[in-house]
Amino acid sequence: MSVSGASSFAPQDMGAKTTKTTPPFHPKISPSEEVKTMAPDPVAADVVVTNKSSAHTTADDLGLTDREKEQSCGWGRFTPACLQCCNNANGVLLFLCLFSFTQGVIVNGLVNVSITSIETRFELPSSNTGIVSASYDIAFVVLALFVTFHAGQGNSKPKWLAFGSFSLGLGALIYSLPHFTTGPYVYGTGQTETCDIGGNSTSQDCSSGSTGTGLRNYLYVFILGQLLHGVGGTPLYTLGTTFLDENVEKTNSGMYIGLFYAASTLGPAAGYLIGGQFLNIYTDIDLGRTGDGLTDADPRWVGAWWIGFLMCTFLAWSITIPLLGYPKELPGAAEIKANKESEAHVKGGADVASQPDFGKSWRDFPIAVKILLLNPTFMFVSLAGAFEGFLTSGLATFGPKFVEMQFSQTSGWAAMLCGFVVVPGAAGGNILGGVIMKFMKLKCRGMLRLCIILGGVCLALYLVFLVQCPNIPFAGVTQRYTNSSVDPIVSGLNLTSQCNTDCTCQEEYYTPTCGADGMQYFSPCHAGCTVLTDTDGTKRYHNCTCIFYDSVASLADTIQGKCESTCSTMPVFLAMFFAIMLLTFANNPLATGATLRTVPDSQRSFALGVQWIFVRCIGTIPGPILFGRFIDDTCLVWQEKCDGRGACWFYDNAAMARSLLYLTVAGKVLAFLFYSFAYLSYKPPPQGEMVKSTTQASLQHADELATVTVPGSNGVSNKGMDIESTEL
Numbered sequence: 103m104s105v106s107g108a109s110s111f112a113p114q115d116m117g118a119k120t121t122k123t124t125p126p127f128h129p130k131i132s133p134s135e136e137v138k139t140m141a142p143d144p145v146a147a148d149v150v151v152t153n154k155s156s157a158h159t160t161a162d163d164l165g166l167t168d169r170e171k172e173q174s175c176g177w178g179r180f181t182p183a184c185l186q187c188c189n190n191a192n193g194v195l196l197f198l199c200l201f202s203f204t205q206g207v208i209v210n211g212l213v214n215v216s217i218t219s220i221e222t223r224f225e226l227p228s229s230n231t232g233i234v235s236a237s238y239d240i241a242f243v244v245l246a247l248f249v250t251f252h253a254g255q256g257n258s259k260p261k262w263l264a265f266g267s268f269s270l271g272l273g274a275l276i277y278s279l280p281h282f283t284t285g286p287y288v289y290g291t292g293q294t295e296t297c298d299i300g301g302n303s304t305s306q307d308c309s310s311g312s313t314g315t316g317l318r319n320y321l322y323v324f325i326l327g328q329l330l331h332g333v334g335g336t337p338l339y340t341l342g343t344t345f346l347d348e349n350v351e352k353t354n355s356g357m358y359i360g361l362f363y364a365a366s367t368l369g370p371a372a373g374y375l376i377g378g379q380f381l382n383i384y385t386d387i388d389l390g391r392t393g394d395g396l397t398d399a400d401p402r403w404v405g406a407w408w409i410g411f412l413m414c415t416f417l418a419w420s421i422t423i424p425l426l427g428y429p430k431e432l433p434g435a436a437e438i439k440a441n442k443e444s445e446a447h448v449k450g451g452a453d454v455a456s457q458p459d460f461g462k463s464w465r466d467f468p469i470a471v472k473i474l475l476l477n478p479t480f481m482f483v484s485l486a487g488a489f490e491g492f493l494t495s496g497l498a499t500f501g502p503k504f505v506e507m508q509f510s511q512t513s514g515w516a517a518m519l520c521g522f523v524v525v526p527g528a529a530g531g532n533i534l535g536g537v538i539m540k541f542m543k544l545k546c547r548g549m550l551r552l553c554i555i556l557g558g559v560c561l562a563l564y565l566v567f568l569v570q571c572p573n574i575p576f577a578g579v580t581q582r583y584t585n586s587s588v589d590p591i592v593s594g595l596n597l598t599s600q601c602n603t604d605c606t607c608q609e610e611y612y613t614p615t616c617g618a619d620g621m622q623y624f625s626p627c628h629a630g631c632t633v634l635t636d637t638d639g640t641k642r643y644h645n646c647t648c649i650f651y652d653s654v655a656s657l658a659d660t661i662q663g664k665c666e667s668t669c670s671t672m673p674v675f676l677a678m679f680f681a682i683m684l685l686t687f688a689n690n691p692l693a694t695g696a697t698l699r700t701v702p703d704s705q706r707s708f709a710l711g712v713q714w715i716f717v718r719c720i721g722t723i724p725g726p727i728l729f730g731r732f733i734d735d736t737c738l739v740w741q742e743k744c745d746g747r748g749a750c751w752f753y754d755n756a757a758m759a760r761s762l763l764y765l766t767v768a769g770k771v772l773a774f775l776f777y778s779f780a781y782l783s784y785k786p787p788p789q790g791e792m793v794k795s796t797t798q799a800s801l802q803h804a805d806e807l808a809t810v811t812v813p814g815s816n817g818v819s820n821k822g823m824d825i826e827s828t829e830l
Contacts, residue, residue, distance in 0.1 A: 205270055224280065227747060238331050296632055304355040355695065360531075374518065374524060492720065493766055509669060552791060577629070586601075
């Protein structure tokens with residue numbers, strides 16, 4: 103093959119003899135010399151010409167070499183030419199974007215928007231659903247080191263990615279199974295809605311040894327599905343990122359990684375929007391949109407949360423086949439690796455990790471870990487990412503729930519509102535970060551500096567959680583009953599008053615009604631209502647002994663459903679939350695780029711695996727659990743079951759907002775500090791000593807540079823006759 107500057111290797115006099123003392127010249131090739139084909143070098147030229155070769159044979163006459171076959175796109179021996187147009191970084195980016203989009207739809211979209219419905223349907227508190235969310239990261243922690251180190255030993259990254267896509271689809275299928283293995287949703291069958299004075303209807307009797315419905319056991323099915331989601335996501339954000347970086351020029355790496363992460367954030371946005379639409383459909387679709395008169399404004403409403411998971415199962419599996427067709431190294435990857443300069447931390451173990459045989463054996467595993475742990479810049483960036491992950495995982499899991507409860511929205515509309523914020527914010531932030539890296543041509547120190555600036559601005563924006571709505575007046579919960587001297591704020595929850603003490607009201611199911619006095623009641627029975635009328639599907643309750651209202655224009659004492667909130671701060675909250683998303687996700691490509699450049703080239707995949715373990719163990723595993731626990735602590739009205747507490751019916755808005763403020767500010771302060779420590783600890787190679795990467799790929803590329811075209815040989819290459827003449 104010909105190389106740049108090949109003319110310097112051409113003989114000045116084709117008739118003159120060349121010797122080893124004149125390296126720029128090549129031996130004269132006699133027409134009588136025979137052609138000899140040798141086993142191709144893994145990286146070097148495909149055809150080797152010796153002193154006995156013929157100048158009349160071309161590489162095309164021999165067809166594809168073993169090297170070219172290894173780098174062809176296809177399945178086994180089926181490598182049609184039409185597929186080779188995808189056998190490049192752009193094709194890889196396309197399928198990785200589809201993979202990350204699907205993963206985002208499932209893990210960060212559908213799982214999060216279905217939290218409230220699953221809690222209600224399967225009687226789970228938020229602390230339990232937090233464990234479900236964290237299970238994804240637990241699987242990642244268990245597998246990340248094995249997957250990344252194994253792939254770093256020269257094994258196929260695309261094959262691992264295909265395995266991940268299949269596991270992701272299987273997890274989505276299992277996650278939807280509880281819907282098909284349970285009976286129809288029961289939300290209050292046999293409950294006495296109105297006041298039955300002197301009746302014998304009472305709350306559930308747990309004295310007979312009843313252990314409840316057993317629905318809580320499905321928690322373990324959700325955990326299994328989420329664990330498989332984690333198995334699928336493990337290779338995506340470690341091997342997928344490094345596979346992209348290995349196959350694009352350094353100046354374009356930021357843009358490719360930014361687009362990759364943008365697709366991963368478009369996924370959650372689509373998950374929020376699609377999942378929100380499905381939540382407007384009643385979970386048992388065979389019973390119609392609203393079941394037995396239940397509306398999506400009712401807190402007992404459960405939407406069709408499971409449909410999206412079934413759809414994504416087939417989407418994830420459809421990506422598996424194309425990924426299986428990619429070779430472990432794309433054409434031209436060796437040259438790209440050789441041309442990249444190392445920016446590894448000056449004491450980051452580059453001298454050890456750059457040895458050609460390093461990382462080829464599991465005996466190198468402890469050394470590889472030690473090199474990373476002793477790299478302060480890498481460690482500080484990883485810790486900063488861990489606390490960023492703590493915040494994003496907690497807010498992603500319970501963000502829709504916060505909007506639903508704080509601003510009195512339906513679960514479906516709250517999910518869509520979060521989607522409207524995530525779409526431009528998160529995706530735009532990733533693209534913005536990638537564009538900044540490309541056009542400012544940032545090196546490692548510049549990336550870290552920008553992470554600090556963005557983190558500081560974002561920290562101030564988290565004060566948005568001071569924007570909150572007052573609690574809706576709730577009789578016996580936030581306010582006392584009319585003409586009652588018992589203050590629930592002082593004495594605690596008390597749903598019984600003189601006006602309903604003889605009504606034998608049940609408290610197993612929450613049936614909120616809004617009184618004409620602007621007060622919300624746990625049920626019509628707790629409002630003392632004795633008469634029910636149903637007009638066009640709207641239930642109205644009359645003769646309510648707990649309500650005192652003077653307007654004769656009121657057609658009913660209470661109406662089914664929660665009272666509407668008069669709070670108008672939601673637009674302000676969403677606008678500031680959009681800015682938080684934009685700046686937080688703009689840090690993604692910057693922090694990833696800094697990580698890839700502060701470690702030796704041979705450790706990039708493994709470094710991302712180790713970093714993600716820090717992110718998971720410190721951030722995304724405890725994040726949802728801790729957020730869920732804090733949110734549970736703000737609950738005022740619990741669903742009481744024979745086997746313990748179920749879902750929360752009503753939260754204290756002010757307490758919930760304060761809890762999230764404390765968590766987000768604390769996490770962001772720690773992330774800001776660790777980015778600052780990373781910037782201060784980074785020591786780039788001295789100017790003038792930034793040499794080209796000395797990985798095995800670079801050594802192989804040196805062999806390629808030694809292969810030149812001999813004039814008169816019809817394009818047949820001559821490998822390494824005088825390798826000392828090649829300038830590296």
